[in-house]
Amino acid sequence: MTSNDPDIHTLTGAYALNALPQDERVVFEEHLDTCDPCARETDEFLTTTAKLGGLLSEPAPADLKASVLDEVDRTRQERPASGGEAEVVSLADRRRPPPAWITWITASAAAVAVIAVVAMGVQLGSVNDRLEQAESIASQATEQLDEVQSRSARIEQLLAAPDVQTVSYQQEGVHSRLVVSDERGEAVFVASGLDPAPHEHTYELWVHGDDGAVPVGLFDVENGATVTQIVEGDFASAAAIGVTVEPAGGSPQPTTDPVMVMELSS
Amino acid sequence: MDQDSPRVRAVRDESESTDDDLLLAVARGDRQAFSALYDRFASIAHGVVRGVVRDPSQSEEVAQEVFVEVWRMAPRFDPDRGSARTWLLTMAHRRAIDRVRSEQTSRDRTERAGHRDRGRSFDEVSEQVEVSLEHEQVRTALEVLTDLQREAVELAYYQGHTYREVAEILNTPLGTIKTRMRDGLIRLRDEMGVTA
Numbered sequence: 001m002t003s004n005d006p007d008i009h010t011l012t013g014a015y016a017l018n019a020l021p022q023d024e025r026v027v028f029e030e031h032l033d034t035c036d037p038c039a040r041e042t043d044e045f046l047t048t049t050a051k052l053g054g055l056l057s058e059p060a061p062a063d064l065k066a067s068v069l070d071e072v073d074r075t076r077q078e079r080p081a082s083g084g085e086a087e088v089v090s091l092a093d094r095r096r097p098p099p100a101w102i103t104w105i106t107a108s109a110a111a112v113a114v115i116a117v118v119a120m121g122v123q124l125g126s127v128n129d130r131l132e133q134a135e136s137i138a139s140q141a142t143e144q145l146d147e148v149q150s151r152s153a154r155i156e157q158l159l160a161a162p163d164v165q166t167v168s169y170q171q172e173g174v175h176s177r178l179v180v181s182d183e184r185g186e187a188v189f190v191a192s193g194l195d196p197a198p199h200e201h202t203y204e205l206w207v208h209g210d211d212g213a214v215p216v217g218l219f220d221v222e223n224g225a226t227v228t229q230i231v232e233g234d235f236a237s238a239a240a241i242g243v244t245v246e247p248a249g250g251s252p253q254p255t256t257d258p259v260m261v262m263e264l265s266s
Numbered sequence: 267m268d269q270d271s272p273r274v275r276a277v278r279d280e281s282e283s284t285d286d287d288l289l290l291a292v293a294r295g296d297r298q299a300f301s302a303l304y305d306r307f308a309s310i311a312h313g314v315v316r317g318v319v320r321d322p323s324q325s326e327e328v329a330q331e332v333f334v335e336v337w338r339m340a341p342r343f344d345p346d347r348g349s350a351r352t353w354l355l356t357m358a359h360r361r362a363i364d365r366v367r368s369e370q371t372s373r374d375r376t377e378r379a380g381h382r383d384r385g386r387s388f389d390e391v392s393e394q395v396e397v398s399l400e401h402e403q404v405r406t407a408l409e410v411l412t413d414l415q416r417e418a419v420e421l422a423y424y425q426g427h428t429y430r431e432v433a434e435i436l437n438t439p440l441g442t443i444k445t446r447m448r449d450g451l452i453r454l455r456d457e458m459g460v461t462a
Contacts, residue, residue, distance in 0.1 A: 010448055012451075013446075013452075017429075019447065047349065048451050055401055058316050060312035061312075065301075072300065160306045160307065
């Protein structure tokens, strides 16, 4: 295979999965330097395969960090650009367009805003009103996007915490897990198979400790959906996490028997 | 809080940096940022390596190579092309694959290719998996693939087979496997993009 082979464009997938043998990998990388569509697709695919990798978390041996830091102390870093003179080239010149997924997210946030504005335009009186609405909707869309991003960053950080422990619960079609870090005072609660809370009711999460039950958050669930809830609390002295059904708005203390209880090992 | 000691304050600031910020700081030779980046990614990078390499002590060696390479190559990281996370996990996966392939160069690759259980299957691996929002997305996305797409993607990514080996294992023409890998990733990409 050469970098001019017309078939080469189909190799983006195999390349991103690291399924090309060494010699073909080298040829394909040459091709990437000259084919923008393939380069863009490859960048997107690598983001995709990295997500596949995210499933494989497994704690590293405790002494690995010391060995790494030790070797790093003896290792010189590469120069920023590939060649000596290339360093002079400004970053802006080397800049590629952002990965398509970023463009896509931005575009879709904008599209949501545009559709909403168009829908609303029918009812709005003045052009000024519409502009203000457009701005506020666009900024809401951006806020939502930021929220989603910071939420997943927070979950990732929590999962990476050194003291993280996982507690599972499984009964009658309800599966849930709680990933807790005492040190961070944070947990992620994930549950599937829960029925939606009854009309004008909500689920409430509790931390049970020496001081009794402390409310740590409300959630509801749509039919068949998975709940992912970030919970803050003092888990170090907690014995268990419980979930009850409470009237809408929540209660200061549990008023019903728990739907589930997950015991924490201390 | 005012009574925080400076050290606690510094650590707290790092825990609030994004992955990209940390890696860009590492690119400037910041060792403390490197230490924080290590803490954040050690489990995932080690898991990716272990999934492909399997042998615990070899996995540890490869994971060490990966993090030293992260330090060495950080100045070449270009955030415009993808996130720090993608950069780092791509590096980890590639190093793991290289280790597995260099081990088998002298062996009969065809015979080896018929041997399906070098890596761990996705199901086995997923047993040990932590829960997160993203995991749910990835699993849901994998379910959307056709059987052939999913098998091709999993044999390559999770078990480290080349596309030729995948073609032999699945008894499917090479050209079809290449296309299924690409189609599969397009679907995964779109599926994950929609919910991201």
